[in-house]
Amino acid sequence: MVQEQVLAVSVHWLSWIAGHRVEMVVRVNQRPGHQRSRTMDGNPHKFEANIALLGAENVGKSALTVRFLTRRFIGEYGDIESIYTHCDMIDGREICFNIWDSVCPQNEGIADHNINKRLQWADGFILVYSICDRASFAVVEQQVQRIRRAKGIKCPVAPPIIIVGNKRDLRHRRTVSSEEGRLLALAADCGFFEISAAENYHGVLLAFHGLLDLIRETRALKKGAAGIKGIVRSVTAVFGRKRNDAKDTQD
Ligand SMILES: Nc1nc2c(ncn2[C@@H]2O[C@H](COP(=O)(O)OP(=O)(O)OP(=O)(O)O)[C@@H](O)[C@H]2O)c(=O)[nH]1
Ligand SMILES: [Mg+2]
Numbered sequence: 001m002v003q004e005q006v007l008a009v010s011v012h013w014l015s016w017i018a019g020h021r022v023e024m025v026v027r028v029n030q031r032p033g034h035q036r037s038r039t040m041d042g043n044p045h046k047f048e049a050n051i052a053l054l055g056a057e058n059v060g061k062s063a064l065t066v067r068f069l070t071r072r073f074i075g076e077y078g079d080i081e082s083i084y085t086h087c088d089m090i091d092g093r094e095i096c097f098n099i100w101d102s103v104c105p106q107n108e109g110i111a112d113h114n115i116n117k118r119l120q121w122a123d124g125f126i127l128v129y130s131i132c133d134r135a136s137f138a139v140v141e142q143q144v145q146r147i148r149r150a151k152g153i154k155c156p157v158a159p160p161i162i163i164v165g166n167k168r169d170l171r172h173r174r175t176v177s178s179e180e181g182r183l184l185a186l187a188a189d190c191g192f193f194e195i196s197a198a199e200n201y202h203g204v205l206l207a208f209h210g211l212l213d214l215i216r217e218t219r220a221l222k223k224g225a226a227g228i229k230g231i232v233r234s235v236t237a238v239f240g241r242k243r244n245d246a247k248d249t250q251d
Pocket of ligand 1: 055056057058059060061062063064074075076077078079080102103104166167168169170195196197198199
């Protein structure tokens with residue numbers, strides 16, 4: 001028990017981004033699955049969602065995160081990997097977003113390891129590419145495959161994914177068409193948004209809220225599946241017992 005607490009130790013502090021106060025959390029030696037989100041404190045009015053942002057370097061992962069947290073675009077963001085917590089009232093319910101803003105891995109081995117780590121933590125993914133960087137689109141294609149492959153091995157139900165084509169304001173430099181983005185999302189059963197973190201907040205908000213809706217649906221599905229499994233287990237137990245009782249009487 002003590003060991004569990006030590007392994008899950010977290011460093012929390014408050015940080016100011018563009019004049020807005022956000023809670024920043026860095027978790028140390030997190031136990032796999034330990035921080036998977038849940039309805040908090042047994043309170044049905046609170047809901048917590050772990051969201052991981054992935055994508056190639058320089059596509060705007062931090063810009064998207066900061067836009068969502070503060071509504072601002074500040075231009076330069078550095079390359080610190082962080083988990084931010086942001087709570088909001090949505091439809092009368094307190095929703096807490098834990099957002100893992102990743103840095104791009106240097107090689108394939110690390111990429112696999114990173115995705116596995118995030119699969120254990122995240123309820124859903126936002127995969128970001130830049131519409132003027134074709135290589136970044138290829139990275140998202142690979143990441144979708146990696147996450148989808150992990151279904152069944154790492155997690156029983158496929159985690160929801162939203163694909164985001166960012167930097168829409170730079171359409172004169174576009175190398176990835178909207179159709180390509182949309183088709184990839186369609187083929188892999190993901191949500192899709194083309195947005196500009198630089199130009200507006202609304203698109204960013206839609207992407208995060210779109211993922212939140214998918215996470216809620218997935219959680220309801222998991223609950224339903226667990227409920228059905230429970231019923232099957234109970235029925236099997238009752239009938240199994242009856243059969244055994246009947247055998248005992250014959251003996
Ligand atoms: N024009 C334009 N520039 C953007 C947009 N989003 C981000 N940028 C710029 O792109 C650069 C990279 O943005 P970041 O948010 O740091 O990208 P990142 O994906 O977090 O990068 P790493 O953390 O290094 O992997 C910065 O100079 C941003 O100002 C956008 O929508 N439009
Ligand atoms: Mg970044």
